[in-house]
Amino acid sequence: MMQSFLKAVHIYWYMVEASIRAQMQYRYAFVMNIVGWMMHYTGMGITIWVLLYSFQTLEGWVFWELIFLFALSVLSWSISIIFFFHFRTLDQYIVKGTFDRFLVRPIHPFFHFMAMKFDIGAIGQLLFSILAFILAYSKLSLHWSFWKWTVFSGALLGGALIQGGIMVLISAIAFWTTRSERVFWVIMFPLRNLINYPLSIFPRAIQMVITFILPFAFVNYLPSLLLLNKTDSIFPPFWGSLSLLVGIIFFWLSLQVWLKGVNKYNSTGS
Amino acid sequence: MISLKGNLRMYLEFSRKSFQRAAAYRFEAWMRVLSNVIFLFMWGFIWYGLYQGKESVSGVTFQTVFSYILISQMLQGLHSAGTPLWDIQEKVRTGDIVSEMIRPYDYPFRLLFADFGSIAFYFITAILPLYSVIFILLKLVIPASPGQWLLFLFSALLGYLIRYCLELTFGLFTFWLVETGGVEDIFYFAISLFSGAMIPLWFFPGWLNTLARFLPFQGIFFVPNSIFVGQLSGKEILPALGVQFLWLVISFLILRFVWSRAANKIIVQGG
Numbered sequence: 001m002m003q004s005f006l007k008a009v010h011i012y013w014y015m016v017e018a019s020i021r022a023q024m025q026y027r028y029a030f031v032m033n034i035v036g037w038m039m040h041y042t043g044m045g046i047t048i049w050v051l052l053y054s055f056q057t058l059e060g061w062v063f064w065e066l067i068f069l070f071a072l073s074v075l076s077w078s079i080s081i082i083f084f085f086h087f088r089t090l091d092q093y094i095v096k097g098t099f100d101r102f103l104v105r106p107i108h109p110f111f112h113f114m115a116m117k118f119d120i121g122a123i124g125q126l127l128f129s130i131l132a133f134i135l136a137y138s139k140l141s142l143h144w145s146f147w148k149w150t151v152f153s154g155a156l157l158g159g160a161l162i163q164g165g166i167m168v169l170i171s172a173i174a175f176w177t178t179r180s181e182r183v184f185w186v187i188m189f190p191l192r193n194l195i196n197y198p199l200s201i202f203p204r205a206i207q208m209v210i211t212f213i214l215p216f217a218f219v220n221y222l223p224s225l226l227l228l229n230k231t232d233s234i235f236p237p238f239w240g241s242l243s244l245l246v247g248i249i250f251f252w253l254s255l256q257v258w259l260k261g262v263n264k265y266n267s268t269g270s
Numbered sequence: 271m272i273s274l275k276g277n278l279r280m281y282l283e284f285s286r287k288s289f290q291r292a293a294a295y296r297f298e299a300w301m302r303v304l305s306n307v308i309f310l311f312m313w314g315f316i317w318y319g320l321y322q323g324k325e326s327v328s329g330v331t332f333q334t335v336f337s338y339i340l341i342s343q344m345l346q347g348l349h350s351a352g353t354p355l356w357d358i359q360e361k362v363r364t365g366d367i368v369s370e371m372i373r374p375y376d377y378p379f380r381l382l383f384a385d386f387g388s389i390a391f392y393f394i395t396a397i398l399p400l401y402s403v404i405f406i407l408l409k410l411v412i413p414a415s416p417g418q419w420l421l422f423l424f425s426a427l428l429g430y431l432i433r434y435c436l437e438l439t440f441g442l443f444t445f446w447l448v449e450t451g452g453v454e455d456i457f458y459f460a461i462s463l464f465s466g467a468m469i470p471l472w473f474f475p476g477w478l479n480t481l482a483r484f485l486p487f488q489g490i491f492f493v494p495n496s497i498f499v500g501q502l503s504g505k506e507i508l509p510a511l512g513v514q515f516l517w518l519v520i521s522f523l524i525l526r527f528v529w530s531r532a533a534n535k536i537i538v539q540g541g
């Protein structure tokens with residue numbers, strides 16, 4: 001068991017290397033992609049700045065606090081897309097019937113599909129969010145204790161697992177309906193925009209969905225409450241320290257759905 | 271150079287066909303509505319949150335801004351039903367654009383009329399019923415007179431055409447730049463911020479507002495939206511429409527110029 005797992009990890013990294021080499025073949029496209037993402041997120045940051053210019057605060061959150069919230073979500077997002085961004089295209093493999101090859105190789109289909117791409121284009125998002133984070137940290141004059149840095153790391157890992165989990169979950173829809181890419185854009189794009197703003201501005205029902213069903217609240221809002229010493233009328237700040245736990249549980253559940261989907265695919269036989 | 275070829279009927283046929291096509295692919299339309307409503311919802315609550323404890327900001331009340339955001343989302347919904355930019359870029363990259371060029375019609379016009387068809391379908395089946403219900407239920411600010419309605423519709427049409435010309439021109443740049451990654455993001459950012467799609471220009475810092483007034487993008491959403499909610503009224507409307515019209519002429523000329531150059535510069539990938 002352990003040995004086969006180690007072997008899978010070994011093959012995974014071997015394929016990652018190949019994927020990186022493949023992406024580096026198109027240098028110009030690679031660089032433009034990074035520049036593009038940095039522009040995209042900088043644009044979103046500027047939009048938040050313009051929005052706050054005449055109003056100063058949004059439910060007690062000032063500009064740099066909002067940037068902190070934003071940077072935290074992009075930071076964990078950029079970690080998760082390195083591994084899982086291509087999962088949204090699973091429907092193409094199923095429609096074309098090319099998914100079969102993931103089932104006949106001596107590596108677990110999930111690992112194999114995951115190894116299809118190691119998205120180094122995520123560097124753009126990563127650079128942007130690190131920069132935004134450093135700026136927000138210094139503008140807000142934060143001085144974190146060891147405990148807070150632990151919470152922060154938990155939020156990063158947990159956030160990456162939650163968002164990766166959602167990508168895995170959405171891709172699994174393709175096993176039953178042969179659609180995933182469209183669903184991905186319709187769900188992920190608005191939701192990721194939504195969490196750039198404090199959850200407390202939205203109605204209670206939405207807050208519950210985003211906390212308990214698709215746990216995006218644990219990606220940035222709840223950890224930010226704790227890390228920025230803010231309060232919320234519903235959620236106690238210590239919930240922000242649970243991100244990693246929620247991430248592990250949510251990812252595990254998503255993975256189970258995906259594996260169920262693989263079994264379903266086996267039986268279609270077309 | 272500009273060849274309508276006296277054949278409006280042919281172009282209208284493209285509208286009719288794409289209307290039918292849109293009717294056949296209803297799933298796409300529902301997904302688009304869902305996305306549109308989520309964003310409407312999000313911006314509605316953001317503005318509500320911003321206005322907490324404030325009566326009016328920069329002389330504008332929450333009700334006015336909320337109506338502005340609604341009409342803006344509605345127009346954006348209509349714009350999104352047209353041919354997406356990546357579709358044009360893909361045609362250029364794969365070389366399929368050639369089949370458009372050898373046919374006896376003008377591609378930019380054909381595409382415009384085809385978009386009219388799919389937008390008409392989307393408008394009738396989704397946007398009109400949805401937004402009528404919202405406006406009536408929430409008792410929001412709407413134009414008070416038929417004249418104001420007409421001016422709004424005219425301004426919205428000008429805005430649509432400006433966006434169409436700019437976006438198609440940008441799409442045609444693919445003839446020269448195979449990879450448009452970074453430039454594309456700047457372009458989209460400029461459209462989304464300076465058009466006033468999400469944040470009305472009233473709330474911009476002074477210098478940014480001035481800059482925005484000198485760009486073509488404000489004619490896309492800001493001018494029609496402002497007419498709709500009555501922030502732009504009386505004697506101010508005419509100059510605003512004039513500026514919109516001027517930008518339409520300029521962006522149309524740029525489009526024609528780029529298109530004529532593009533037609534002479536076919537580099538098909540791998541060919």
